[in-house]
Amino acid sequence: MTSTDQQPFLSIKDLKVHFSTEDGTVKAVDGLSFDLVRGKTLGIVGESGSGKSVTNLTILGLHNPDSTTVEGSITLDGEELNGASERKLEKLRGNKMSMIFQDALTSLSPYHTIGKQIGETYRKHTGCSKKAARDRAIEMLKRVGIPQPEVRVDDYPHQFSGGMRQRAMIAMALVCDPELLIADEPTTALDVTVQAQIMDLLKDLQKEFGTAIIFITHDLGVIADIADDVLVMYGGRCVERGTKKEVLRDPQHPYTWGLLSSMPSLDHPVDVPLNPIPGSPPSLLNPPSGCRFHPRCTFAEKVEGGLCSSERPLLELVDGRGSACHLTAEQRGEYFSDLAGSAAN
Amino acid sequence: MSSTTPLLDVSGLTKHFPIKGGFPIRRTVGHVQAVDGLDFQVNESESLGLVGESGCGKSTTGRLITRLLEPTAGKISYQGKDITHASRKDLAPVRSEIQMIFQDPYASLNPRHTVGKIIAGPMEINDINPAGGREKRVRELLEIVGLNPEHYNRFPHEFSGGQRQRIGVARALALDPKLIVADEPVSALLQKVQQELGIAFLFIAHDLAVVRHFSQRVAVMYLGKIVEIADRDDLYGNPRHPYTRALLSAVPEATVDETPPRERIRLQGDVPSPINPPSGCRFRTRCWKATEKCATEAPPLVQVEGNKPGHLTACHYPETAEVASAPRLAKDPEPAA
Known part of the structure; x- marks a missing residue:
């Protein structure tokens, strides 16, 4: 669903957001790139602390300039936002781009x-x-x-x-009538029936005005409902990108696979226990070496030469689809088979 | 129900919270009808899921059963013994058998106590000395819930949210309870605990997808009343109450292009206030099938025609099985009258 002929409306290139704290530098976002075209919805998925909210606050220029270093480029409709004056940002915020927060109260x-x-x-x-x-x-x-x-x-x-x-x-x-709308977990605090109402509303409004939407959530079910493209974040980096169908049907990164197989659903066979991802998210003060997911990854030891702990896997995108993982396509096919089996049921 | 006594038998359970107002003498000006006449049973080693949206009274129910709140009316029997208004003294032995896992793992752990002290707390209060000492038992419990026994001397703030929830589970397991009331559990751990230790559970949750993994039977609540209760497969496979169907259709699923597409029912508006609930069937203001009868007559929770034994539905116009096999697409209910 990635249209190649359309100019990206929002373009993020190699964004790095670092906070200096008393304990050291927190690398909240560490080299993130993505494009978004008008009228499309990009779903950003990740656990708390994966950098998804920081990315979006930085787009709006809502970070604290004294303690934050922002590198890379953020262009909105051809205008560079990184380093733009507060005056210029103020004109854009609420006008051309705006945000919906999680906790409305x-x-x-x-x-x-x-x-x-x-x-x-x-x-x-x-x-x-x-x-x-x-x-x-x-x-x-x-x-x-x-x-x-x-x-x-x-x-x-x-x-x-x-x-x-x-x-x-x-x-x-x-x-x-903003052209870019950032929704940061807008439905997390709501009941499912109300959540469904709100998502329908956003979809209708998008159809009417052609707004580009960035939808941040940790719920893959919500992504399946609203997003066109999906970006999975882990430890401040993008680990997987693709269209909704590609990511949910055929996940390439062990983290995405883990998220999908740990999710309770109405179709998952009840006698098969849920499969939670062990451990907890990494500290961004002192992130793990190599692939940031390797301490929690079930498949890390299957990669030869300890590559996962020594070398950062690169995100290679072909037509907007790809993942940052050292596993080969054959290995994935072998290890991820259970999910395909349960999804077919 | 079987002829044996259920572990927990609740009938007509009601809790109305008074609303005080007026000046200078504060009188009761109304009641929040949080829970209004619940009937259900929990059998030994069985887990019952209690599902509903915020404000439907599910957490209040949990607190009533553990007697953290005093019921306004109705009866709670535990192992055939009436504990509805039992005194503290009479309740003491029962309390060690009914444990609760609280919703907020941050608020329910004392920040100044070590994990060891927190988990050993229930044993201390009940003067229980397990073989090998309390510390050994606590370390065992930590292992059962998947925490490192080395963490015995740590404080709650040193743990993540998920780990704190595990501490709450370990504390609930400390007295070998027969029944655990778990308010919004988020951990797959409970699934394991329930299957391995054979403890009866009352799972309180807002998410039908989560409950499906935890419970053999499921009760759906709406505005203080149970609208449908059934075995898991019956409830998910053949939901009869319109609200159950709407709730099921609103669960977001991480699947794309399903065949056949899932039914989509979008409820309009919000849950009405429990201070002044609608007359008759409480769901009628958001129901697309509501008629005059629904406004005047509250539907009883009964085994409606076409239900298997044990599948009870409170609706005058239950959904039929035929509809379930032919999913409706984008069914827009008419706006509430």
Whole structure:
């Protein structure tokens, strides 16, 4: 599904984000590259601390400039964002690119009405009157499916339910018709039925406006529903890329394979125990040598010469598809067979 | 149910939390009807999954069964003995047999106690001295839950979230309980524990996909009531209540291009407030099949026609098996009346 003829709208090249802390340098993102075209959704999957949120905060320029070093290039519609002035970023944020956060209650101000918070962004970027901003807020609330928007526009966040707050957040993010929308786990705190509503809403809005979406999640089920392309992150690096179908059907990296086989599902045979990935995510202060996944990888010892612990596997992409792993295609075919078996059921 | 006494028998269990308001004298102005008349049993070594969305009363149910909350009405029997309003003293022996694993592993471990002290705590309170000493038993338990016994002297903050959950499990296992109430377990470990140690479980969760791996029987809750309860295969293979179907269809699955495509039902709106729940069937405001009858008459939880024994559904218009074999695509329920 990667269109080669379309200019990428957002292009990230060899992005490195390092934080200096008292204990040393945290390499939160370590050489990440990806492109995104208009009207498509890129799903970024990874555990907590894999660098997925940091990447996106950096795109928006929301990192702390005093303690963060950003290397590499971020271009949005041909404009370089890394090192851009705060003034320029302010013009883009909320206007051309915007973000939906995970926890809607902490991201909304409890002291201001929903309508005022939605209208504020609009006024800032268009310089319109308060009345026009209010009308726009009502229109947005209506669009995201809030009943009685004329009344609810004057409500405070605590008067909204969890699902409605997330809708209000989406209304706020979309108020200026952004071309890039970053959604950071927007449905994680919601119930499944509400999650399904929110994802349908995002898909409809994308169809209507051709927004490019980066959808961050740790749930592969959500990815299967919403994404076109998938990027799997581990320890600040991309370990696998491809279309949704390629990654979920035929994972190439042992980490992706592990995520898929540890996931409880409605189709997985019940008598086969779930297969969790052993260990915990690596410390980015002192990351493992070579492949960052090797201490937890079931297959690391099968690679000859201890290559996994000594040499960083490179991500080689052919038509946007590839993984960073030392295993050969034949080895993968042999070791990953169980998953194919269970998926066929 | 079989003729033998179930391990846990709950009937008509109800919990209403009073809402205080007014000035200067604070009176009770209403009730949050968190749990409203639950009937279910848990048999020896069986695991029952309790599923529902936030606010449906599933966690309250867990707290009522462990008697951390006092029920408003109804009856809880443990091994045939009524423990609904048992005194602290009468409850003491039962409490060591019913253990709880709490939702938040951060909040439920004392940060100033070592792991060894935390896990040995229940043994200390009940004055239990296992052969070989408590420390040996704690080390065994750490091994069972997949933690390193060397971690005996560490503090909770030195562990990751998943590891803390394991500490909670080890503590629950310390007294060889017969029943464990687990609130939102996230660990595949419990699957192993349940199968190997043969302990009865009440799994409280919001995710039908997770429960499927843990439970032999599943109960689905909505707004304080059980809407459907059945053996696992019956519930997932032949869901009769519209809510169960909607919940199943909303589970995100990591599969692409399925044949045949899964049924898609999108519920509109949110769960109504438990302070003032809808009359009759509580699901009717979001149900696409609701009629006048649903508003006036609460459907009883019974074995509706076409259900196998033990499969109970509370619905006037249960879904039929034929519909299950012919999945509906993009079924949009009509907006709530």
